[in-house]
Amino acid sequence: xxxxxxxxxxxxxxxxxxxxxxxxxxxxxxxxxxxxxxxxxxxxxxxxxxxxxxxxxxxxxxxxxxxxxxxxxxxxxxxxxxxxxxxxxxxxxxxxxxxxxxxxxxxxxxxxxxxxxxxxxxxxxxxxxxxxxxxxxxxxxxxxxxxxxxxxxxxxxxxxxxxxxxxxxxxxxxxxxxxxxxxxxxxxxxxxxxxxxxxxxxxxxxxxxxxxxxxxxxxxxxxxxxxxxxxxxxxxxxxxxxxxxxxxxxxxxxx
Numbered sequence: 001x002x003x004x005x006x007x008x009x010x011x012x013x014x015x016x017x018x019x020x021x022x023x024x025x026x027x028x029x030x031x032x033x034x035x036x037x038x039x040x041x042x043x044x045x046x047x048x049x050x051x052x053x054x055x056x057x058x059x060x061x062x063x064x065x066x067x068x069x070x071x072x073x074x075x076x077x078x079x080x081x082x083x084x085x086x087x088x089x090x091x092x093x094x095x096x097x098x099x100x101x102x103x104x105x106x107x108x109x110x111x112x113x114x115x116x117x118x119x120x121x122x123x124x125x126x127x128x129x130x131x132x133x134x135x136x137x138x139x140x141x142x143x144x145x146x147x148x149x150x151x152x153x154x155x156x157x158x159x160x161x162x163x164x165x166x167x168x169x170x171x172x173x174x175x176x177x178x179x180x181x182x183x184x185x186x187x188x189x190x191x192x193x194x195x196x197x198x199x200x201x202x203x204x205x206x207x208x209x210x211x212x213x214x215x216x217x218x219x220x221x222x223x224x225x226x227x228x229x230x231x232x233x234x235x236x237x238x239x240x241x242x243x244x245x246x247x248x249x250x251x252x253x254x255x
């Protein structure tokens with residue numbers, strides 16, 4: 001066949017991956033995120049020391065060594081007057097831990113107020129947290145859970161905003177768990193309940209508030225553990241860089 005009549009094979013261009021930088025988190029979100037983390041770590045550590053001083057939980061208004069507990073943690077106490085199954089006591093750290101707990105709680109509360117006001121002002125809640133109308137269905141949530149279990153890589157839209165599973169979880173933490181933790185914490189303060197007695201009456205008593213506070217704290221610890229695990233699975237360093245610098249790298253395919 002003459003060379004002029006030979007079919008010309010189409011030239012195939014290699015597919016290249018482009019990297020684009022996009023804004024993922026605002027400065028307010030990043031600052032309040034890290035301050036909240038530090039305050040929560042201080043609250044968890046000091047709260048654990050407070051629990052050790054009296055690892056018995058009650059329901060109602062009154063609870064002491066002479067009262068039958070609702071349940072008791074299987075750990076030694078830091079006070080000999082508290083009956084436990086152990087013949088020894090832990091080092092008593094109740095003094096400084098209570099002071100740190102109150103200070104960290106105020107830091108968390110003020111940080112949450114700044115985050116909430118700025119999020120309402122900038123539309124962060126509506127744009128980044130509330131699920132879109134198309135996602136407010138059980139099927140959309142089920143598909144997102146299945147995608148997480150398959151460990152599928154995040155798509156381009158997830159580089160700009162949160163997915164449905166993240167939005168649902170963050171809404172529960174921001175509007176349910178954190179407010180409930182602050183409410184139950186204030187309900188254990190005699191000074192606060194003397195000014196606002198309904199705050200403790202609605203919870204069933206000061207000891208009921210303490211018990212609810214304990215369980216809410218564990219739910220928040222579980223959230224933190226799952227949150228860190230999911231960050232590690234989806235790309236620890238890229239997610240950390242986005243929360244520190246505010247920028248995320250997005251991969252795009254180009255023919």
